[in-house]
Amino acid sequence: MTQNAPKKNVKVSELNSITIRFAGDSGDGIQLVGNQFATATAKAGNDLSTLPDYPAEIRAPAGSLGGVSGFQINFGDDSVLTPGNKPHVLVVMNPAALAVNLKGMEKGSVIIVNSDAFSQQALEKAGYSSNPLEDGTLGNYRVISVAASALTEAALAGSGLTRSQVLKCKNFYVLGILYWMYGLPLSPTIEWIKAKFKKSPETAAANEKVLRAGHDYAESTEIFDARFQVRKRKIKPGRYRNLTGNEAAAYALITAAKLLKRDLFYGSYPITPASEILQVLSKYRSRDVRVFQAEDEIAAICSTIGAAFAGSLAATGTSGPGLSLKAEALGLAVITELPLVIVDVQRGGPSTGLPTKTEQSDLLQAVFGRHGESPLPVLAASSPADCFDATLEAARLAVKYMTPVIVLSNSYLSNGSEPFRIPEPSELPKFEVPPLPPPEAYKPYLRAPETLARPWAHAGLKGYEHRLGGLEKQDVTGAISYDALNHERMTQLRAEKIAGVAREIPPTRVYGDPEGDLLVAGWGSTYGAIKQAVTAAREAGLKVSSVHVRHLNPLPPDLGVIMRRFRKVLVPEENCGQFRLLLRSSYMTEPVGLNKVQGQPLNQEEVLEKIKEVLRGN
Amino acid sequence: MEKTKLTAKDFSSNLPVKWCPGCGNFAILNQIQKAMAGMGLPHEKYAVISGIGCSSRFPYYVNTYGFHTMHGRAPAVATGVKLADPDLAVWVVTGDGDGLSIGGNHMLHAIRKNIGLKIVLFNNRIYALTKGQASPTTQPGTKTKTTPEGSLDWPFNPARFAAGLDCTFVARGIDFDLAGNAAILDRAAAHEGTAFVEILQKCVPFSDKEFDPLKDPQTKDDNVLRVEHGKPLVFGKGKNKGIAFRGFRPEVVEFPAGKVPEEVAVYDETSAEMAYLISGLTQPEFPVPVGVFKAVKKTSYEALVAEQSGPPADLDALLAGPDAWEVK
Numbered sequence: 001m002t003q004n005a006p007k008k009n010v011k012v013s014e015l016n017s018i019t020i021r022f023a024g025d026s027g028d029g030i031q032l033v034g035n036q037f038a039t040a041t042a043k044a045g046n047d048l049s050t051l052p053d054y055p056a057e058i059r060a061p062a063g064s065l066g067g068v069s070g071f072q073i074n075f076g077d078d079s080v081l082t083p084g085n086k087p088h089v090l091v092v093m094n095p096a097a098l099a100v101n102l103k104g105m106e107k108g109s110v111i112i113v114n115s116d117a118f119s120q121q122a123l124e125k126a127g128y129s130s131n132p133l134e135d136g137t138l139g140n141y142r143v144i145s146v147a148a149s150a151l152t153e154a155a156l157a158g159s160g161l162t163r164s165q166v167l168k169c170k171n172f173y174v175l176g177i178l179y180w181m182y183g184l185p186l187s188p189t190i191e192w193i194k195a196k197f198k199k200s201p202e203t204a205a206a207n208e209k210v211l212r213a214g215h216d217y218a219e220s221t222e223i224f225d226a227r228f229q230v231r232k233r234k235i236k237p238g239r240y241r242n243l244t245g246n247e248a249a250a251y252a253l254i255t256a257a258k259l260l261k262r263d264l265f266y267g268s269y270p271i272t273p274a275s276e277i278l279q280v281l282s283k284y285r286s287r288d289v290r291v292f293q294a295e296d297e298i299a300a301i302c303s304t305i306g307a308a309f310a311g312s313l314a315a316t317g318t319s320g321p322g323l324s325l326k327a328e329a330l331g332l333a334v335i336t337e338l339p340l341v342i343v344d345v346q347r348g349g350p351s352t353g354l355p356t357k358t359e360q361s362d363l364l365q366a367v368f369g370r371h372g373e374s375p376l377p378v379l380a381a382s383s384p385a386d387c388f389d390a391t392l393e394a395a396r397l398a399v400k401y402m403t404p405v406i407v408l409s410n411s412y413l414s415n416g417s418e419p420f421r422i423p424e425p426s427e428l429p430k431f432e433v434p435p436l437p438p439p440e441a442y443k444p445y446l447r448a449p450e451t452l453a454r455p456w457a458h459a460g461l462k463g464y465e466h467r468l469g470g471l472e473k474q475d476v477t478g479a480i481s482y483d484a485l486n487h488e489r490m491t492q493l494r495a496e497k498i499a500g501v502a503r504e505i506p507p508t509r510v511y512g513d514p515e516g517d518l519l520v521a522g523w524g525s526t527y528g529a530i531k532q533a534v535t536a537a538r539e540a541g542l543k544v545s546s547v548h549v550r551h552l553n554p555l556p557p558d559l560g561v562i563m564r565r566f567r568k569v570l571v572p573e574e575n576c577g578q579f580r581l582l583l584r585s586s587y588m589t590e591p592v593g594l595n596k597v598q599g600q601p602l603n604q605e606e607v608l609e610k611i612k613e614v615l616r617g618n
Numbered sequence: 619m620e621k622t623k624l625t626a627k628d629f630s631s632n633l634p635v636k637w638c639p640g641c642g643n644f645a646i647l648n649q650i651q652k653a654m655a656g657m658g659l660p661h662e663k664y665a666v667i668s669g670i671g672c673s674s675r676f677p678y679y680v681n682t683y684g685f686h687t688m689h690g691r692a693p694a695v696a697t698g699v700k701l702a703d704p705d706l707a708v709w710v711v712t713g714d715g716d717g718l719s720i721g722g723n724h725m726l727h728a729i730r731k732n733i734g735l736k737i738v739l740f741n742n743r744i745y746a747l748t749k750g751q752a753s754p755t756t757q758p759g760t761k762t763k764t765t766p767e768g769s770l771d772w773p774f775n776p777a778r779f780a781a782g783l784d785c786t787f788v789a790r791g792i793d794f795d796l797a798g799n800a801a802i803l804d805r806a807a808a809h810e811g812t813a814f815v816e817i818l819q820k821c822v823p824f825s826d827k828e829f830d831p832l833k834d835p836q837t838k839d840d841n842v843l844r845v846e847h848g849k850p851l852v853f854g855k856g857k858n859k860g861i862a863f864r865g866f867r868p869e870v871v872e873f874p875a876g877k878v879p880e881e882v883a884v885y886d887e888t889s890a891e892m893a894y895l896i897s898g899l900t901q902p903e904f905p906v907p908v909g910v911f912k913a914v915k916k917t918s919y920e921a922l923v924a925e926q927s928g929p930p931a932d933l934d935a936l937l938a939g940p941d942a943w944e945v946k
Binding site (some may be wrong): 105235240241251258263287288298307309328336459464466 | 665686696699702933934945
């Protein structure tokens with residue numbers, strides 16, 4: 001705060017956290033501004049959580065409602081677990097962005113607008129018959145109008161850039177204003193600009209100039225009379241970086257392979273919102289990281305199965321429709337008992353559905369969606385940074401138990417970001433390939449007594465030549481067998497092996513008291529919203545606790561006992577009740593559901609309201 | 619590396635082979651085992667990958683690493699095997715239904731990438747394992763269980779399919795032609811990149827008579843054209859017929875035995891255009907061409923991958939990235 005000490009009479013408010021939503025045309029550079037703001041807040045020592053929200057079209061018609069791109073960030077102290085619900089501050093770059101986002105704003109909140117974009121034509125495209133900046137529509141909000149286009153042009157007068165090049169810089173003007181409001185340093189963004197436009201120093205200079213001009217404008221103009229200081233979090237010491245869920249999953253796969261001392265093979269086919277894993281890994285192609293963009297989803301997983309047969313740590317990533325296409329091959333991976341990691345970044349479905357929006361609706365597909373009796377472990381990540389831990393754990397289980405493992409992420413986690421504490425080498429889990437017996441004692445399906453895993457003798461190893469295939473295997477020898485009782489025995493062995501993964505699950509942590517009126521049981525991306533809601537409910541004196549389940553198949557062994565200590569169980573999820581169905585069938589309980597399928601994440605207020613409603617009914 | 623000396627017998631898994639008596643696959647199995655022995659690699663460096671169908675039982679009968687995968691997916695699985703361990707000699711065994719119907723997409727992309735797979739497609743023009751339905755190579759008019767009044771589909775010509783995709787090695791053999799197939803398979807084994815070999819194969823229960831005219835001593839010479847690089851395209855019992863090209867149109871010309879006129883084309887296996895034209899010759903107007911239709915040098919996909927792959931990254935540096943910050 002000292003480095004930007006206000007010169008004028010400015011009221012500084014201190015808050016636990018602040019939520020800002022940036023919105024504009026999909027060509028306005030909203031995601032860029034949002035990510036820069038996130039980096040600046042992270043480096044200033046705040047905890048944060050972000051959520052991009054962009055249209056499926058790459059460039060919807062300019063100025064249209066369908067073309068509005070959004071980026072929400074919540075930053076502050078340790079209480080930040082979600083990107084926040086209703087923003088305290090909305091930044092809109094055009095009328096369409098205002099029209100789309102106004103309904104989510106509390107009265108009295110701040111709206112910063114680029115007033116230059118409110119032309120008659122732009123207003124009409126956004127469905128306004130009169131200008132909301134002038135007709136009283138925004139009477140209940142604190143509106144700060146900034147002529148961002150004109151001010152940017154003024155700042156760059158004489159720069160020699162064309163008008164269109166100049167106007168592309170206007171998002172940095174607005175960013176400069178926000179940095180002033182929140183006392184954030186300009187330096188991370190300036191460094192980024194310099195690196196990004198290395199080959200075009202004049203563009204770099206223009207963007208930096210505009211950023212500083214925005215900052216100076218806020219400092220010197222009377223309309224900005226309030227600054228906000230956000231409390232910093234108490235944070236575990238270490239090195240941090242900001243990661244999206246997809247980046248975290250990609251890094252986890254490389255980490256797992258390195259720990260295993262095997263090559264990583266990632267075979268995948270582009271699909272929103274999982275493509276970024278393929279893109280990130282493509283940057284790290286090397287002699288021990290092999291990345292294969294397959295011709296389709298089926299080839300993606302089949303190449304992965306081939307790579308596992310040849311000894312690589314093999315993984316693939318996809319989203320719901322792709323997981324459906326991979327289902328047949330998963331059956332082959334189950335019967336041949338080869339280790340694979342499948343990251344399913346869920347999106348709104350069925351079919352193309354809402355391809356850029358979030359959902360948790362592949363749970364039952366992941367657990368059950370295959371032909372025949374083909375169980376496999378299913379894990380879920382609970383936050384962007386947790387995609388690292390969940391994927392790493394999936395890889396460890398895959399190799400230890402010789403099985404495909406599905407990791408459930410979703411659009412919200414994959415695009416959202418938060419600070420990721422870079423693990424020290426000593427903090428990483430141990431990875432081991434179970435040792436092979438000597439060649440003369442080797443049988444392809446001779447199982448390890450505890451895990452029931454078969455040995456991973458990969459193609460190329462001398463003395464272990466064998467044949468695998470999709471036909472049923474004779475127990476121990478792995479020869480083809482059509483024997484009725486052998487098939488039943490092998491089916492049971494495969495099931496027992498996966499059920500045995502439960503021994504890897506640590507005791508379930510109950511947030512709150514171990515017993516009470518209500519247990520909120522969640523899984524995956526709803527972690528932040530549930531925890532914040534339960535915290536608020538407990539502060540209000542309600543006897544509410546929560547558990548968040550990572551292991552969805554097999555389920556944690558202690559979950560049934562924990563649920564029975566509460567009078568009621570509430571299961572919030574972004575589907576029509578899939579986890580609830582699992583809990584009912586596994587534990588004969590009757591949980592209450594809170595189900596949202598709007599392509600948007602559940603938020604704290606919705607969970608809290610439901611908690612109160614359920615308890616009122618007690 | 620010194621070549622390992624193995625014989626075809628070393629590649630036999632000694633399992634009872636479950637093909638019908640008289641099936642063309644027996645001969646092909648033996649020929650591929652011979653070709654493998656000729657590659658001179660140790661046992662463990664071979665992987666035979668198959669899909670589903672009669673032909674795809676193949677890996678069980680070869681004493682190496684083998685993988686009997688899913689219907690149509692063998693090229694995709696084999697791609698993963700080859701990329702994970704480029705030192706392996708990876709053979710793909712497939713059929714007309716497996717490789718060109720359900721697995722058509724994988725087949726064409728493997729060929730497009732020129733990945734080092736030796737793909738042998740057994741073409742019996744029928745779905746045999748599922749007991750007699752029309753396949754994508756079933757000839758028009760053929761009566762099968764799913765085409766009781768005769769097939770209406772235009773069939774694929776597998777060798778031409780591969781030639782049309784600019785496959786770097788394309789050949790065709792016939793199951794009973796032991797010497798011809800041995801030559802083809804040895805060259806496929808030595809080829810860098812994708813080698814595609816179609817082998818016409820009779821199915822005793824469902825397409826028993828399919829290739830009889832190519833085998834019958836009375837008719838075979840008039841029905842089979844042996845294609846050899848640098849040699850004129852001559853056939854016929856009396857070596858009295860040849861293929862000439864009138865512009866792009868092939869034509870059968872006749873001449874006195876031994877006096878091959880200049881208009882008879884001399885075959886060039888390095889020509890993509892010639893491979894396409896020759897693989898397109900079909901009966902009854904033309905004899906069935908067999909032999910190596912195309913063999914060109916082109917860097918394999920796995921070699922390009924190796925060229926582009928830098929040294930392994932340091933894990934700690936990778937996790938830290940360029941913009942980490944320290945919290946004390």
